[in-house]
Amino acid sequence: MLTAAPLTAAPLTVASLSRSQLEARLAGPGLTVRTGPFTSRIHSAIPQVADGIELLYGAYPLLGDGDFADFHVGLRRPGGLHRWYKPQVSFDLDGLVPFEPLPEAHAFPMLEWGLNWCISTRAHAYLMIHAAVVERDGLAAILPAPPGSGKSTLCAALVHRGWRLLSDELALFCPRDGRLLPVPRPVSLKNRSIEVIRDYVAGAVLSAPVSNTTKGTVAHLKAPPASVARAGESARPAWIVFPKYEAGAATSLEAIPRARAFFRVADNAFNYSHMGASGFATLAGAIDACASYDFRYSELDEAIAVFAALEAPR
């Protein structure tokens, strides 16, 4: 008797499109791509957008034109004289243009910033913290920090030394079970960090650096494909680590009392106040579950060793 194994087709990914198909979708019905719990439909005829997506989004699930999308975004050239002289790009969400236009060369970083903005201003089903999140053996380390703290540099190094990338920008806590949902997108690197990671990560795939942005020179590091493939696997919060890069500083890890950690994480939240009692319960649960630390570093190898030695909290 013949028995047929169930056929489960692998989901299509962005990499299944040729360059011309990718451009046709972007310029036409939109490219519908899934990143963790969110689906975005992206419209753009600007080559730099196609360049960035082709380079960095190949492993992401590709959805059809008729599939539901959370965010309908566009990167378009505004009208006026700028179309011919110093061309610009503007970002829109459902026809709303929330930001001033930028030089056209900034189109791909603007897409990344715009998608972050879409999530951080709309995804209020989750408690959202401005933080990188990495995971090992099912346990997540949350790295809340303001810009300039070395958060993304450390995150980029960790995810190429055995940790899984959940996000370099957004910790998404699910209020129902307190777990962290992945949104593994490209890691945003700035200024000197670009060269640091290019040197530190063999074979690092980085978008072309874009200079003179509001954040200086920026480039995006491709998320590890294994992290993208596991975008449906949540993780249990175990450590909260406030990173601080200081040139020449000795590596140090100091425990923080839970009450103080609570307020410091809340200070880095996008929607703690918006969520009310649910936000309190979710954050309090995370503080209960985690050991919290201040972390200073200047050497990535030493930082990686400290993270490797983190013990699961009891």
Add this chain to the structure above:
Amino acid sequence: MGASETRWCLRPGQHLAYRQWDGKCVLYNDLSGDTHLLGDGGIELLLALRQGPATRQALAAVLQAEFDIDADALERETGTLLDDLQHLYLIDTLAC
């Protein structure tokens, strides 16, 4: 009715969602949406009021039972805590 007979109560709508870590209490205020860092005395008074309205004298007795404190300090501390908690819309006096 004198001040000593005034009865204090939790403000309606306060559910006293809180956590205590290392002697510090972090409490969510259901009415203002703020989150407060309280000391041991503050949360003791709130938990006592969760049982029902109480006079200042009864609340002072709660503090006395929990903390080693002399009579003058007890009087001062009770008054300060009640003022602070009322200012935060956590507690109020009963209207009658």
